[in-house]
Amino acid sequence: MLISECFFVFVMIVLAVISSYYSQLKYTRVFVPASVFERAINELLELLSQREVYLKTDLGVAEFLKRYDDWEEFIRQIPEPHNNGLTVFEGKS
Amino acid sequence: MLLQRDVFVEEINEVIFQYYGIIPFLYSLIFVASIGVYKCATSLTITSVVLALGEYAQEIVKRPLWEFVAESSIEYNYLIMLWVGVWIVASTVMIIILHKLHVWLNVTKSKVAQVVQWVLVVSILLQIIKYLDEILIQSDSILLLYQFGISCINICLIIYMLYSLFRNIFNVDF
Numbered sequence: 001m002l003i004s005e006c007f008f009v010f011v012m013i014v015l016a017v018i019s020s021y022y023s024q025l026k027y028t029r030v031f032v033p034a035s036v037f038e039r040a041i042n043e044l045l046e047l048l049s050q051r052e053v054y055l056k057t058d059l060g061v062a063e064f065l066k067r068y069d070d071w072e073e074f075i076r077q078i079p080e081p082h083n084n085g086l087t088v089f090e091g092k093s
Numbered sequence: 094m095l096l097q098r099d100v101f102v103e104e105i106n107e108v109i110f111q112y113y114g115i116i117p118f119l120y121s122l123i124f125v126a127s128i129g130v131y132k133c134a135t136s137l138t139i140t141s142v143v144l145a146l147g148e149y150a151q152e153i154v155k156r157p158l159w160e161f162v163a164e165s166s167i168e169y170n171y172l173i174m175l176w177v178g179v180w181i182v183a184s185t186v187m188i189i190i191l192h193k194l195h196v197w198l199n200v201t202k203s204k205v206a207q208v209v210q211w212v213l214v215v216s217i218l219l220q221i222i223k224y225l226d227e228i229l230i231q232s233d234s235i236l237l238l239y240q241f242g243i244s245c246i247n248i249c250l251i252i253y254m255l256y257s258l259f260r261n262i263f264n265v266d267f
Binding site: 004005008015019022024026027028029030 | 189207218220221228
């Protein structure tokens with residue numbers, strides 16, 4: 001075999017090894033721990049009690065809440081007067 | 094040498110173009126059905142969309158590449174290198190993207206995704222074997238293995254994806 005053919009076979013085998021490596025990798029969905037979530041919610045409630053905050057403008061918290069399946073329901077459960085001015089997105093994530 | 098290339102081109106013509114257009118359509122169908130059922134990104138939707146896009150891209154490249162291989166005056170060894178190299182690189186890219194999409198979208202990698210990845214690895218190995226056979230042995234049995242293997246992979250993958258979809262929708266377990 002020519003050198004070019006040997007090199008080609010070598011490169012293709014390297015690609016096969018890389019493919020095998022990625023094939024055996026597992027990935028499990030990462031959930032945010034409940035304690036972190038609770039802390040964030042407490043901070044949000046604290047924020048809401050101090051001033052009128054629209055969740056739409058508070059992107060950091062909004063993005064955090066969007067990770068949860070029940071975030072919309074959770075926001076609805078926030079009692080008065082904390083939910084004053086709080087808006088639930090119409091278009092869900 | 095010209096005869097050898099003609100035989101190769103004929104073999105490729107038989108193997109590659111017999112499912113022309115059907116496979117990406119079926120993957121798209123699986124993608125639409127699964128996104129309709131789950132209403133969110135799942136491992137099955139990610140896998141089907143990657144396979145569908147990969148197959149569509151390959152359909153676009155296949156015909157001009159095959160015509161180039163069939164008609165070009167470049168040395169046969171380099172042509173077969175080009176042909177095999179393109180499909181191996183395409184399969185590798187699909188495997189990596191499949192894994193990365195699961196990580197980026199934070200979706201658990203299912204058995205379906207892993208099976209698809211391993212099947213793509215097998216297709217890469219088949220391509221390497223086919224290449225070695227073309228330049229060294231030119232055996233009929235390896236030709237049969239390649240022809241049967243590629244066809245079998247395409248059909249089995251479609252059946253397995255459909256099975257996974259129906260199993261999740263109707264709780265059917267064969």
